[in-house]
Amino acid sequence: MIVAELELHDFRNYADARIELGPGPRLFLGPNGQGKTNLVESIVYLSTLSSHRVSSDQALIRRGAEAAIVRARLEHAGRSVLVELQLNRQGANRAQLNRGALKPRELPRHVAAVLFAPEDLALVRGEPSGRRRYLDELAVQLSPRLAGVQSDYDRVLRQRNTLLKSARGLRGARATEADGDERQLSTLDLWDERLVALGSELVAARLDLVERLRPGIARDYAAVAGAEHEATLGLRLSILGATGEGDDDSGDSADTAGAPSAEGLDRAAIEEAFRAALAARRREERDRGITLVGPHRDDLVLVLNGLPARGYASHGESWSFALALKLAAAGLLRAESPIGDPVVILDDVFAELDQSRRGRLATAIADYEQVLITAAVEADVPPELAGDAVRIRAGRIEERP
Numbered sequence: 001m002i003v004a005e006l007e008l009h010d011f012r013n014y015a016d017a018r019i020e021l022g023p024g025p026r027l028f029l030g031p032n033g034q035g036k037t038n039l040v041e042s043i044v045y046l047s048t049l050s051s052h053r054v055s056s057d058q059a060l061i062r063r064g065a066e067a068a069i070v071r072a073r074l075e076h077a078g079r080s081v082l083v084e085l086q087l088n089r090q091g092a093n094r095a096q097l098n099r100g101a102l103k104p105r106e107l108p109r110h111v112a113a114v115l116f117a118p119e120d121l122a123l124v125r126g127e128p129s130g131r132r133r134y135l136d137e138l139a140v141q142l143s144p145r146l147a148g149v150q151s152d153y154d155r156v157l158r159q160r161n162t163l164l165k166s167a168r169g170l171r172g173a174r175a176t177e178a179d180g181d182e183r184q185l186s187t188l189d190l191w192d193e194r195l196v197a198l199g200s201e202l203v204a205a206r207l208d209l210v211e212r213l214r215p216g217i218a219r220d221y222a223a224v225a226g227a228e229h230e231a232t233l234g235l236r237l238s239i240l241g242a243t244g245e246g247d248d249d250s251g252d253s254a255d256t257a258g259a260p261s262a263e264g265l266d267r268a269a270i271e272e273a274f275r276a277a278l279a280a281r282r283r284e285e286r287d288r289g290i291t292l293v294g295p296h297r298d299d300l301v302l303v304l305n306g307l308p309a310r311g312y313a314s315h316g317e318s319w320s321f322a323l324a325l326k327l328a329a330a331g332l333l334r335a336e337s338p339i340g341d342p343v344v345i346l347d348d349v350f351a352e353l354d355q356s357r358r359g360r361l362a363t364a365i366a367d368y369e370q371v372l373i374t375a376a377v378e379a380d381v382p383p384e385l386a387g388d389a390v391r392i393r394a395g396r397i398e399e400r401p
Contacts, residue, residue, distance in 0.1 A: 010065035012038035013395035030392035036374035112342035131300035165289035216328030
């Protein structure tokens with residue numbers, strides 16, 4: 001798949017912009033702060049329905065505007081489709097496919113992109129939330145219906161946490177209020193069943209995805225590091241004993257050391273373990289007012305030569321692992337997506353790499369159908385990727401002869 005044409009209206013610092021693109025590499029040049037990342041971010045948003053830089057859609061809408069529009073003409077296997085997403089300050093976002101209405105969460109069926117960015121180092125050195133997001137965004141790209149499952153799980157989780165917080169507030173009240181507390185807590189059983197059903201589906205999807213990613217991780221780590229190391233993945237589940245000590249439900253402070261392996265769990269086993277974990281920790285959840293087990297508190301474990309990469313990998317090894325994660329994702333989309341190759345986007349990533357890794361990364365992505373690169377300094381980009389350049393200045397696209 002390639003993005004043949006891209007239009008932006010009131011997106012980030014672009015009032016109106018249009019550019020025609022084609023297969024092969026395309027380089028966007030310009031000083032920092034001119035809008036290079038904003039341009040490629042629009043394509044990533046169509047593919048994942050999220051930004052790698054901000055958590056709110058509001059930041060994507062140009063100041064003073066009520067809505068932003070991203071429109072792209074896509075080509076694959078001789079077929080052309082037009083997709084459009086409108087981000088609104090007020091009300092729900094809207095999407096179109098060939099001018100017909102489409103649910104926004106259906107967009108990943110038609111757009112596939114993999115972004116490499118300086119922020120990717122946090123996949124290795126950062127908190128579990130970033131690694132969960134990596135898995136979930138890739139899972140949705142491969143199976144878009146999971147977007148609905150994730151949304152429903154988040155909604156049930158919020159409702160359950162609200163009930164737990166309310167119950168915590170009633171502790172120490174008079175007996176009659178305590179009776180009301182017990183009646184309120186009895187409804188937890190209903191929320192628990194919904195949480196287990198949705199959460200187990202997410203856990204099963206993540207386990208399956210990790211299994212499919214493993215061969216690519218091993219191969220791609222060696223490709224970018226230039227050396228043989230044993231790089232692999234695992235999934236650590238809170239329902240199997242990983243405990244969290246944080247003050248919220250993010251799970252980012254989870255102490256997952258020593259948790260049992262999740263290997264070989266089927267859907268029924270996941271559901272059984274989930275129910276048991278909720279029952280075992282209900283008193284603690286009631287005391288703290290949050291849900292302490294579930295996919296929102298799990299972690300993708302990155303292992304290098306038998307040791308956790310987060311604590312033991314050097315800076316160069318961490319970068320190689322981060323790049324391997326993105327290359328493995330691109331390879332899986334290439335192999336399994338009905339729309340073919342994803343658009344590979346390298347956002348100022350070459351400035352972060354030494355010369356050897358720049359060359360190996362360029363070789364690894366050279367045969368993808370479309371590669372979009374941003375850079376402040378043209379010399380940072382390997383020559384084989386720097387031929388067709390466009391200059392970006394203050395939200396304007398200036399194609400260079």
